[in-house]
Amino acid sequence: MTLHCCGGVFQDLYNFSVTLRQWLSVCVAMDLESRLVSLMVDGNIAKHKLDTLSESQLRVRGGGLLLLGQDQDSYGGGFTNTQSLSGTLADLRVYDRVLSDVEMLVFGKCEMAADASADPIISFSNIERDFEMVNVDLLETTKERSCAARRDKILVFTEPLVFEKAKHICGLSGGKLALPMSDKDTWRLFNESVPFGSVCNTGSMFSFWLGVQGDAETQTWNHYLTGEPLSYTNFVGRQPVVENPLICVGFVGDDKIDSREHGGWHTVGCKETACPICHLDKVVLLKVRGLCKASLFDRQYFLTEDNGSVAFTGTHYSMITRHSPLPDSHANASDHGFWELARLDRPSVKATLQMKSPTHYPFGRHKWTVQNDVCGNDAEVITITSCKEGQFTCSDGSCIEIQQRCDMELDCPSGSDEMGCDFLTLEPSYNSDNPPPRSAPNRPVEVQIQLHIYAIESIDVDNFEFTCEVEVTAEWFDPRLRFRHLNHATELNSLSGDEKLPWTPQMEFLGDGLTTSDVLERRSSLSVRRYSDPLADDDEEEQASEVFAGKENSLLLMRKVTVTTPCQFDLEKFPFDEQECSMRLVIAGITRDYITVIPDEKYGISFSGRRNLLEYVLVKEEISKQDVVRYLS
Ligand SMILES: [Ca+2]
Structure with a gap:
């Protein structure tokens, strides 16, 4: 709330929260002599001293215009409907004396009788005589009703x-x-x-x-x-x-x-x-999901009554009401009428839902026919839900916990919680031939590599080659992607069965002098490793789901292969010698400006096989970034 005073030379901002559908009592007392402003909000008083003003500024001038429920941008004008009060004023009093703290508290606690604390210079006691009303409904109410703390x-x-x-x-x-x-x-x-x-x-x-x-x-x-x-x-x-x-x-x-x-x-x-x-038992705000951000319809609604039927009143401009079958629709027993979502100030902006039965309420997920909204579709799947944050709305409108979504158990009445459970849906614009974009031209995308050697299967000195069983794991981030309902356990986030897969690095195995290795593929899998918490819920999506950013959660490609790698054995000192063989891993088709391969610092290479191989002993295994990078082509 901003308090203006004294010919506009004084402005002060007071912050307090306003809860929808709850009465609020506000009182301001200004004592110009002692330069004290007291603000009472719902029984709490804050005080402020007007230090900086001169005597002449602290003077009450006559005249003026008292305007309720509108923001005057200029004297008596500058109104817009988005700055008007949509709510109820139950009581208003202006006094020509400074109210004491006790009087303000009595008012704030609704203990002041309507006629007590006599002589306000302005009040609602003869509202029809004293006020000009434009777009105002006048209702009788009792102190009990307007003061009730009850919100049920x-x-x-x-x-x-x-x-x-x-x-x-x-x-x-x-x-x-x-x-x-x-x-x-x-x-x-x-x-x-x-x-x-x-x-x-x-x-x-x-x-x-x-x-x-x-x-x-x-x-x-x-x-x-x-x-x-x-x-x-x-x-x-x-x-x-x-x-x-x-x-x-x-x-x-x-x-x-x-x-x-x-x-x-x-x-x-x-x-x-x-x-x-x-x-x-409290104010229930129903949410509408599935509308685009710019949509002209409200996204939050209260349940109210309209013409003896339940209706949905939006927080600002729109309302969902029930309508009988249109007279021109040829009398049809299966026509039960329709629900209409419409802007109150622009009735041509509307959406309709045909009722499937006389007791069909628009809770849950339905396809609405839309006219003149700005989302660009003439039909939208919209979800109307009373579910809370952290809950998933089943297609009929009932609520389950978001963790029950895509957990392979049927929790919704129609099983809608287990539909659309892909971890990844590629946007039509996604090109899986292209690697992820670099964050800057001089910052190639990092693909982190781990090599695990299970066994050296053979060392063939006659044919100059050695064979080993290896698991290669590549991990990278693709910021173009958005994942859904990821599990903490990576193996549960497998993309391998998906029809359309994202970009993955094409790995080639080479031996000494860029000779090509023989690779026998044993097993491969592509999955998503969850690192982050889900993004904030986005009500443009018709269904609540946990969405994860591709720049924070990695893709993990695991390949288990048997590789036979050419090796230039130095046979001069055979058989009492030490040999060094290299197996090179190359990402094909991309220059190193775009992709850089980095051996995982901690787990770059590991070996779990037998080191004693009859004639040979495996002395040392090593992984090196330099080697890998040099062979990128
Ligand atoms: Ca489930």
């Missing part, structure tokens, strides 16, 4: 559903089936569900699901998710016997019966239908 919400879905489905839809909206814990809760629930009585009724009674299930074995009525027996029940008449495990509890009311029985419980077969009353 009761949401009624207005289609009768069987218990299982009712349970599911409350889960998708980020809540639970409501369950009153006291007579006070019951009364609230009753009041909030009464308006839906006409659509949620069975005969003369209206009927809603509560989060209660009976247990026939223990003869208890339990919370439907935790299985805990309830400490509060409100059955009409005597507590019923649980005869059948498939008995759930409904909630009744009607205007005729005794008010004590409003909100009374009764047993219903779980296969019968009633409207779900969902309890969202």
Whole structure:
């Protein structure tokens, strides 16, 4: 918040956080005589001294324009809709005296009666007379409502559903089936569900699901998710016997019966239908994934009511509402209407989703038809989800932990967590003939090499060659790539089965004097070694997944080969001598300006075979960078 004062010579910035859908009390008191500014935000007071101002600047001038809910860039003008208040003002008071800290705290704690602390010079007490209202809805509210710290919400879905489905839809909206814990809760629930009585009724009674299930074995009525027996029940008449495990509890009311029985419980077969009353115990923000960054639609929504149906209200400009079939669509029993995502200020910018059934809500992943958005597609797969950070949204909208994605266990109802599980998808622009780009022209891409010799199979002095079994491991980074859901264990991140593979170094084995070795391929694998944490979640992707940068996580090519290498044995001193044979590893087709091969400092070469080979003893194995580099061509 910026405080301007004294003809614009004084400005001060105060930082405090504003939580969506939560009331906030702010009070500012300026005492020009003692040069003290007190700012109260939700019961906390900060003080500031106006030191630098002269007497003449600290004077209140008359006139001016009080404007609420808009940012005036100039006197009475310079408005833009992106700088307007989209919210509710419950109370406003301006006094011509300095309020004390105690008075501000009383106000901040909502303890001040509406008419107390008399004589504000400006207030909402006669708002229609004192204010000109443009694009403002005027609503009656009570102090209890605007001061309530409670952030929970009761949401009624207005289609009768069987218990299982009712349970599911409350889960998708980020809540639970409501369950009153006291007579006070019951009364609230009753009041909030009464308006839906006409659509949620069975005969003369209206009927809603509560989060209660009976247990026939223990003869208890339990919370439907935790299985805990309830400490509060409100059955009409005597507590019923649980005869059948498939008995759930409904909630009744009607205007005729005794008010004590409003909100009374009764047993219903779980296969019968009633409207779900969902309890969202905190503000649930639903996210929309899959829109491009520049999209004109909001990315966060609250569940609200619109025309007696659940709707999704965006945090800024757009809303998702339900519509009946269009009159011009030839009357068709399978046309259940559609959901429309639209900009409130630009109604031509919209997206629609045909409903597949009368109870089809747009939770989860769906293909929407898009008009006039800027992402460039006329159809987009969009995910609407109440899942939290670190969770994956199944295609139906239910949530699992992100670690359960691609872990080879089916966790989503339709198994969507195990689809699209490739570690690597190459962009169409990726050319696997080209090595990774250099970070700078004088910095060739490093390919780190490790050689492990399992065995010297033979030393053939007659034919001037030796044969050994070797495992060569090459490791490099390709910043063009992005990997997904990598495991910590490299062997689980194998790319070998993939249809399209990234660039890999073409290794050749040479002997002395660049003679060519015979290579017998035994086994080879290409995998990804995870070094980093996943990148920050990107909601342009329709699905949450752990994405890893190619510049931080390496590719690992492992080749197990049997190599027969020519060697110029010096036979003059045969057989009592020491011989030196070289096996050269070359990356073909690339000059060393682009690629440099580096033997791994610590594990460059290792040997695990027998050193005593009847006639010979292996004295020493060595790997050297210089040798390798010199032969790059
Ligand atoms: Ca899984």
